[in-house]
Amino acid sequence: MVKFLRRTSDRYSKLGKGRKKKQIWRRPTGRDNKMREKRRGYPAIVSIGHKKESSKEKKLVIVRNLNDLKKIKEKEMILIGKIGMKNKLEILKKAKEMKIVVYETNIDKFLKKNRKIEKIVEIKKQPKEKKK
Secondary structure: OOOOOOOOOOOHHHHOOOOOOOOOOOOOOOOOOOOOOOOOOOOOOOOOOOOOOOOOOOOOEEOOHHHHHHOOOEEEEEEEOOOHHHHHHHHHHHHHHOOOOOOOOOHHHHHHHOHHHHHHHHHOOOOOOOOO
């Protein structure tokens, strides 16, 4: 994989010479910029076709309810669709039980953070006692 750097990053420390965090990509502009013109002998520019597809990568599947979650296969990762918090919590609990990977989500951390909502949902699920 090509490491894309700013045009003159090797000259100035403020652009990342010896400082990894400062080494960020900026598109080369300017009328006579050789890098922008993609001339031979100059560093590569970020463009379509540089990313490598790996065969080990898991496929993303959008999940909107528990039935979708049951259809998940081995080499698939779930992405939770636009749903409410109540359903999201149910799906995450079930995914944790089934040991399914959720895209860019730490399940334990999410459930811990939303315990209050979880308790409210459980209280609402309990049948109400009738007054006599």
